[in-house]
Amino acid sequence: MAKMEWKMDESFMQPNWAAEAIGPQNLIPGGARLDADQFNYSDSFTVTLAVGAVVAGSNKTLTLTTGLKHDIPAGYILNFGAGEFFTLSAKAKKGATTMVGTLAADLEGSETATFGGICGKKLVKAGTLVGRTYTERDAGTNFGVAEATDDEIYLLAFDTVDAMINPECDLLRHNTLVRDHLLPNWSSLSTDLKAKVRSLYQTVRGNTTV
Secondary structure: OOOHHHHHHOOOOOOOOEOOOOOHHHEOOOOEEEOHHHOOOOOOEEEEEOEEEEOOEEEEEEEEOOOOOOOEOOOOEEEOOOOOEEEEOOOEOOOOOEEEEEEOOOEEEOOEEEEOOOOOOOOEOOOOEEEEOHHHHHOOOOEEEOOOOOOEEEEEOOOEOOOOOOOEEOEEOOOOEEOHHHOOOHHHOOHHHHHHHHHHOEEOOOOOOO
16 A cells, blocks of 8 residues: 555645645545556666658668767667667667667658666656556556556656555546646657546646645
8 A cells, every 4th residue: 555644744745737735635545556667767768860761671770869868788679659669789878879770660760769778766757647457457457657548547646766666656536636738748648648638637737836
């Protein structure tokens, strides 16, 4: 069970996206648990491709807009979307602006992918959208990264400091007032997931204080 008592002691630390005070009245009783394997390490970052098409095949070189923040090991698979998987054939070092590997589908240029990281904590921020299907719920599966096809979708009420060490979390009840545009990674959510948030919660805009 999530430690709601501790969260209550820290209730003054409201996330800026919360448009009303978060407390027992708008938390799911009993809390929940996260599937740590579905969340990124603290050294994760976004990789952005430079403009220019690249044809699928082996021994392909991708050019980046900025240097890598951390090393990416050989064999790591980056997902640039729509089947555009890129498998590194050699280690890409921190600061590098190119990567070499095998590309599964043609790229148009300017795509982005997330390197999930390989070390550090797995901090899952308050306001992250998590979900699971009813089948997963009935099987006792923990919550993971939300997908539009999930049957149960919630916002995290508070940070989960390291999901690998303690996967317990608190889920925010539906219909709670939230400032959707301030949720973490809001701009990168799919149109379908944004629609889910707006249908499940009362979304407003305004200042960042509660």
